Amino acid sequence: MRGGLMQLRDGFYTQRHVIGALVIRELHTRYGRDNIGSLWMLLEPLLLASAVAFIHASNDTGKHGAGIRIVPFALTGYMVFIIFRAIVNRSESAVEANRPLLFHHMVTIFDLLFTRALLEIIATSGALALLYGLCIALGLADFPGRPLRLMAAIMLLGWLSFGLAMCIATGVHFSKAFSKxxxxxxxxxxxxxxxxxxxxxxxxxxxxxxxxxxxxxxxxMVHSGVFESYDSPYFNPLYIVGWCMALTLLGLLLLRVLRRHIHLN
Incomplete structure (x- = not known):
């Protein structure tokens, strides 16, 4: 029993370093080291969301039913959707772009996809926090009514997107038409x-x-987490977790199939 726990601990320790190294490599590959470098990780979603918030701010007349202000409503909705879109869209190129790394036995396809998903969650959540804080300072938004629910929703969307990403990465490898x-x-x-x-x-x-x-x-969950006046009856956390677990299980099974069909030349 003790030996099994030690082996498990060593495995987590190794994977932590693998993920850390992949994160650094992904940052350097995607953003480079010149100019502001990795800060583009925050600025990219920040600029996109700022444009959306500015457009809605010009039409903000205060509340939009149930005490909902249009700027924080549009901002949080769009920023959270960016997480889903980025994780899913970047999954199709994750394997081909990092194929040489699979020569290292410690690096798996799961690690490559997980690294990209983790970066998207961190970058977009950080940009959301900065932009939402600015909206609060300008009087365009109030502090989130249920911040823990909002954070839980972001994590669940990241988990769901990661499960889909594993399935998509496999589908793209076997069918180029699928990627279209x-x-x-x-x-x-x-x-x-x-x-x-x-x-x-x-x-x-x-x-x-x-x-x-x-x-x-x-x-x-996101909208009811932002607005205290809106306590939605239309979500079930257990239902969402069930979907996340099912997609994760399916994705892991598909990755096993995919790994057997990748030839390292």
Whole structure:
């Protein structure tokens, strides 16, 4: 028993260093070391979200039902969706771009995908915190009513996106045509995901149909986490976790198949 725990501890220690090294490599590869370098990790989503917040700020007339202010509503919805879109879209190139690293036995396809997902969550969450804090200072937003729920929703969306990323990475390897659908589908999902609406605004039976989607339920968590006046009855954390676990299990099984078909020349 003691030997098994020691082996498990050593395994976690090794993987922690592998992930750390991959994070540094990904930062240098993606952003380089010149000019502001890795700060682009924060500035990239920050600039995109700033444009969205500015557009909505010009039309902000105060509250939009249920005590919801339009600027923080649009800002948090868009920034959280960026996490989903970035993790999913970057998964299609993760294996090919890092194929030489698979020569090292300690590096796995799971590590490559996990590293990219982790970077997207950290970068976009950091940008969201900075921009939301600025909105609070300017009087455009109030402090989140349920910050723990908001953070839990972001983590769940990251988990769900990572599970999808493993499935997509496998699909792209076996079918180049599959990759052509990844980006368009993410854009189609955006207006249906709850990024810019609440489920209570949607009439039946469409509300029930959208409510089956774990992404819509996660965005209900996001919006109810931001606005204390909106306590959504349209999400179930256990249902969301069930989807995350199912996609993770499927993704892990697909990665085992994928690893057997990757030839290192």
């Amino acid at each position: 659908f990844v980006h368009p589908v993410t854009y189609i999902i955006m207006p249906l995901s709850g990024t810019f609406f609440l489920l209570e605004w949607i009439p039946e039976p469409y509300r029930s149909w959208l409510g089956w989607s774990p992404i819509n339920q996660i965005f209900e």
